[in-house]
Amino acid sequence: MTSLLLLLTPLWPLLLALPLVLRLLQSEPAASQQAFNALWLSAPLPALLLALYLGSGLFETAANSSQQLLLPGLLLGGHWLVDEVRLVFLLMTSLLWLLAGIYARGYMQGKPAALNAFALLWLLTQSGNLLLILAEDVASFYLGFALMTFAGYGLVIHQRTSEALQAGRIYLVLAVLGEALMLAGLLGTTARSATPTMSQLAITLAEPDAPLWLLTCLLLGFGVKAGLPFLHVWLPLAHPVAPTPASAVLSGAMIKAGLLGWWLVLPLGLTSLPQTGHLLTTAGLLAALAAALIGIMQSRAKSVLAYSSISQMGMITALLGAGLADQHLWPLLVPALLLFVAHHGLNKGSLFLAVGISQHPGRLPLPLLVLLLLLPALALTGLLGSGLMTKWEAKSGLYQLEYTGLINWLTLAAAGTTLLMARYLWLLWQEYKTASQPDQHQSNPWMLTGWLILLPLGLLVPWWLPLPDQAQLLWPDPQNFLQLALPVMLGSLLALAGGWLIGRFSKDWQSRAIPGGDLVWIYLSLQQPLQHLGQKLLSALQQAQQQVLQLAHSLSLIWPLLLRLTDRESLLRREAALTFALLLVVLAGLLLL
Amino acid sequence: MMDLHFWLPVLVLFTSLGAAAIIFWLDENNSRMRSSINLAAAGIKILLVIWILVGVSQGEVYETRFTLLTGIDFVLRADALGVMFAGLSSLLWLFTTLYAIGYLEGTPNRRRFFGFFSLCVASTLGIAFAGNLFTFLIFYELLTLSTYPLVVHKGTDKALRAGRLYLIYTLGGGVVLLAGVLWMHSLAGDLSFAATGQLDALLPEQASTLKWIFLLLIGGLAVKAAMVPLHGWLPEAMVAPAPVSALLHAVAVVKAGAFGIVRVVYDVYGITLSYQLGLLLPLGIAAAITILYGSLRALAQQDIKRRLAFSTVSQVSYIALGISLFGPAGTIGGLVHLLHQGLMKVTLFFCAGNYAETLGIHKIQQLNGAGRRMPGTSLAFTIGALGMIGLPPIAGFISKWYLATGALHADMDWVLLVLILSSLMNAGYFLPLLYRIWFCPQQGEWPQERVLGRWDTSLWLLIPPLVTASLSLLAGLLAASDFSPLAWVQLVTTREYLP
Structure with a gap:
């Protein structure tokens, strides 16, 4: 049973992709809603079933709760398994893909652009994402990662606007660079x-x-x-341009793949690497804080969310770095990080999906809509639900080993998150206002379903997530609640003050804001001189080669010589009989000798 | 002596030679008969090679030996390494023949073409089964001569010029190789290819002579293997018809050079002696330079076939690079790439030919939207290109994996950097093509569209790339199974290291 589910987890989406490939081969008209049928929706089900089956506790066979599948013929020997860490990633990822898929079915309705391609690439990306979670052998892992990355490119540029294409280019360049570095590291190790x-x-x-x-x-x-800071520039570019369900999985599930990679290969808990660990923590904190500052300047909700993802991943990175630096801290951090992963993945997913909902609110009563939009945002700030638990869990781990400095920084970052969420809600409100005046679109039942299931799941993560056995969830006691709410209050105050100041003094602040993608504009300005340099180098090489070629051609100077030889030859031809007679004599002589 | 073990290698050779003879004798217009003979010969040959393959894997020896002059034997011998190359050639010959039949449909001079085509494959098989340097040299030169009419097949000025350049380069290389072979013969006598330390007795007095001979042998072979700076003929030879380019780049000429290098390093000198003499590092450096230079030049090409040609320059040197890494993993990486690169590159050239034949596309800019018009061809092209970049689960990934492992085992960590840089550049020159094919809308009319059947193009042209693309996918996806190219290469490597 487990083996079959393990096999189907990455394979089922691929099998479902087959008819879409065939349709592509027959060059049928691409715009068909049929692509998003019930079968298409079922793609992540084997993964979800597997995660539920293993996580429900019904299944306890031996001492180790991990189940594996060996595929000796695959690549260089396939080895797939689910252990405690992978279980959380698998559950979160498959849930998000499933619900975002349901949402996508509604979202894509009535959109003219290449639906067949979107449906196909969605399945491929998903298959890669699920495979890399299961993969224990390096080749399968890399296969999953590459499949996810390259198929994901198609999702990013789905809308084919010049902005999407530009974002796609940046995405691809960084992805290829990342793949290369990763491959070097994986192969070398x-x-x-x-x-x-x-x-x-x-x-x-x-x-x-x-x-x-x-x-x-x-x-x-x-x-x-x-x-990671400096390598993050694709995120704020790709998220706003991708179709909303794709942004949700991109930000919720796919960026966690990088984290999972770190988690699996870094010597966490095996040894302490203080220097590398501290460097990683610093980088993470830089991302957490800088992304918050740049994020609040964005004028699109999805850009704000993208920066929020960078910021949240920065916090996770900082914690991971602390665990890398100190092997004794790591076991304390594991449950907190697992919780963080699921909490951020699902809540960020529902925040993204909400962007589409607020554009087409339909007949949802306003107070309910406000509440539903507010809840995941508050959870992300850490005020309630999963966010509160995650923060508490992380903090208590850090307190035990007296990492007060890190706690303070993370508190500051949480204040930044509050600012980001305030900005996000403000932008959603603007969109709602413009959308609801002539309510041209009914809210789509598929979109609503996907979103409404994801929302509570995200909020209630700690109450259903199967964490490792030895991990005991700690419930915050009421005295500490005030302390946990502090960054949220700080952030809210800052947001209010900022809003007031801007409203009062500066109307055109947006022209001076840092645009989405921040550093990418610096990178791009370096492109031209580099290209120029490359061209110069190439032309120099080409010239050198031309010279070699000319040298080779100068061999043809032998030609006149050869022609003269031909003249002499005519003599031999005229006296052919004599020539052959001579040849015979010589040969006979040789044989005799 | 006159049993099957003696005759089998000759028989394999004669399937192509016989086909060539009959084709030359047939009438130009009798294309049905010609195609039947071609395909029958290709089929028979594959069966024979499979027979040998099974036998060799069970430890059988197939050897044909005549004494030509005292001290010089003509030897055809099927060992594991030779069968590997023969298997690749006969397999790809079948698909290239199928493709060529469709490609040349209704054009003049097909008798000449298919006749020399068969001769060319016969020479390649001769190279595969050659049991000593002398026999190798004969077939190596024969290959040069039988390929020339194919390169200049179109008869245009450009083709003739390319052909002349090809002859200058390869005959020049042949002379250098001949010098090396003669010198070696005078020093060590008639050496059979064997993975034993047959030259060890000459050490240490003759060490420097052996180094000079190595330089001559490899220098001569490097011309066909298109190693920088001896690669100039290859991009020019692109004027040949697509099936010829496919054959040239995947199995025949370029691979003959690479295969020769394998023979010299493993079966003349022996890998241990090559290592002791310090010959591997220079070979590795030359290969690395070729890899990077070829990729760099490929980036700048705007013509599809020329870009593919420079990609070949780069990729074939992966084989030499693998050989230069002392240790089984490097050997596996180099040898398996000989097979993988053949499958992937033949696919790419078939596809380039299809684009040119069906839509008149020669330039990269014209590819926009080709995926919608020719999805089958484009799918095959995508698999080939991604495989060249080295992405799993396509065959190129397996090659790269073993090369990198071999490099680190041989303490040559810098090779990893070369591999990664080359992969980056491969991505840089293949991904834009894929982007244009799949994601860009078509711009205006195709340059020269022909409607050939209800699929992309005629099935003669479509099926070969689809099959070779599937094979390159399977070769990577099921690399660890018993019937993969990797499995055979591992067998070869075991025999080279444990003679």
């Missing part, structure tokens, strides 16, 4: 490992003589996906 499995890589990297460049390659390679 595998060559030093006994077996090509992910857990073995962590053991290899824990050895004291493991070269630093391997660790660097892996950190940066996965960092592209996880939104």
Whole structure:
């Protein structure tokens, strides 16, 4: 049963993709709603079933709760499994894909653009995302990662506007760079490992003589996906232009793939790497704070959410860095991080989906809509539900080993999150106002269904998420509640003050705001001189080659010589009989000797 | 002596030679008969090669040996390495023949074309089964001569110029190789290809002579293997018809050079001796330079076939690179790439030919929207291109995996950097093509559209790339199974390292 589900998890979406490929081959008209049928929706079900089956506690066979599947013929020997960590990722990812898929079915209705292509790429991206979660052998993992990344490109540029294409280009360049770094790290570490499995890589990297460049390659390679500062620029560009359900999975599930990569290969809990760990923490905090500052300047809700994702991933990165720096801290952080992953993935998903809902609110009564929009935002700030629990869990781990500095920074970052959420809600409100005046669109039942199921699931993560056995969830006691609410209050105050100041003094602040994608504009300005340099180098090489070619051609100077030889030859031809007679004599002489 | 074990290698050769003879004798217009003979010969040959393959895997020896002159034997011998190359050639010959029949439908001079085509494959098989340097040299030169009419097949000025350049390069290389072979013969006598340390006795007195001979042998072979700076003929030879380019790039000429290098390093010198003499590092550096230079040049090409040609320059040197990595993993990486690159590159050239034949597309800018018009071809092209970049689950990934592992095992970490840089550049010159094919809308009319059947193009042209693309996908996806190219290469490697 488990083996079958393991096999179907990445395979079922691929099987469903087959008819779409065939339709592509027959070059049928692409705009058909049929692509999004019930079968298409069922793509993540095997993964979800597997996660529920393993996570429900019904299944307790042996001491280890992990189940595996060996596929000896696949790639370089396939090895797929679900353990405690993967279980959380799998559950969160499959849920998000399922509900975003339901939402997408409604979202794509009446849209003219290439639906067949979208449906196909959706399945491929999903298959890759699920495979990389299960993969224990390095080749399968890389396959899943690459499939997800490259198929995801098609989702990003789905709308084919020039903005989408530009975002897609940046996405692709960084993705290829990330894949290359990751591949170097994976291959380099595998060559030093006994077996090509992910857990073995962590053991290899824990050895004291493991070269630093391997660790660097892996950190940066996965960092592209996880939104590490300086490598994050694709995120705020890709999210606003992608179709909303795609943004939801991109931000909820796919950027977690980078985190999972780190989680699996870094020697967390095996050894302490203080320098690397602190560096990672610093980078994470930088992302958390800077993204909040740049994010509040955005004027599109989805851009704000993208920056919020960078900021949240920055917090996770900071925690991960702390765990990397101190192997004793790591076990305390594991439940908090798992909770964080599921909490952020699902809530961010529902925040993205809400953007589409607020544009077409339909007949939802306003107070209910406001409440439903407010709840996940408040959860993300950490005021209630899953966010509160996540924060408490993380803090208590850090308190135990007296990481007060990190706690303070994270508190500041949480205040930033509050600012971002305030900005997001403000922008949603604007969109709602413009949309609801002539309510041209009915709210779509598919969109509403997807969103309304995802919303409570996200809010209630700690109450249903199967965490590792030994992890005990700590419930915050009421005295500490005030302390936990502090950053939210700080953020709210800042937001109010900021809103008032802007309204009062500066109407055209947006012209001075940092545009979405921030550093990318600096990168792009470097492109021209670099291209110029490359062209110069190429033309120099070409010239050198031309010279070699000319040298080769100068061999043809032998030609006149050859012609003269031909003249002489005519003599031989005229006296052919004599020539052959001579030849015979010579040959006979040779044989006799 | 006159049993099957003696005759089998000759028989394989004669299927192509016989086909060539009959085709030359047939009338130009008798295309049905010609195609039947071609396909029958290709089919028989595959069966024979499979027979040998099974035998060799069970430890059988197939050897044909004549003494030509005292001290010089003509030897055809099917060992694991030779069968590997023969298998690739006969498999791809079948698909290329199918493709060529469709491609040349209704054009003049098909008798000449198919005749020399068969001769060319016969020479390639001769190279695969050659049991010593002398036999190798004969077929190597024969290959040069039988390919020339194919390169200049169109008879245009440009084709003739390319053909002349091809002859200058390859005959020049042949002379250098000949010098190396003669010198080696004078030093060590008639050496059979064997993975034993047959030259060890000459050490240490003759070490420097052996180095010079190595330089001559590899220098001669490097011309066909298109290693920089001896690669100039390859991009020019692109004027040949698409099936010829496919054959040239995937199995025949370029691979003959690479295969020769494999033979010299493993079966003349022996990998251990090559390593002791310090010959592997320079070879590796030359290969690395070729890889990077080829990729860099490919980036700048605007013509599809020329871009593919420079990609070949780069990719074929992966084989030499793998050979230069001392250790089984490097060997596996190099040898398996010989097979994988063949499958993937033949696919790409078939597709380039299809675009040119069906839509008149030659330039990269013209590819916009081709995916919608020719989805089958484009799918095959995508698989080939992604495989070249080295993305799983396509065959190129497996090659790259073993090359990288081999590099690290041989303590040549810089090779990993070369591989990664090359992959980046591969992505840089293949992804824009895929982007244009799938994501850009068509702009205006196709340059020269022909409607050939209800599919993309005629089935003769469509099926070969689809099959080779599937094979390159399966070769990667099921690499660890018993029937993959990787499995055979592992067998070869075991025999090379444990003679």
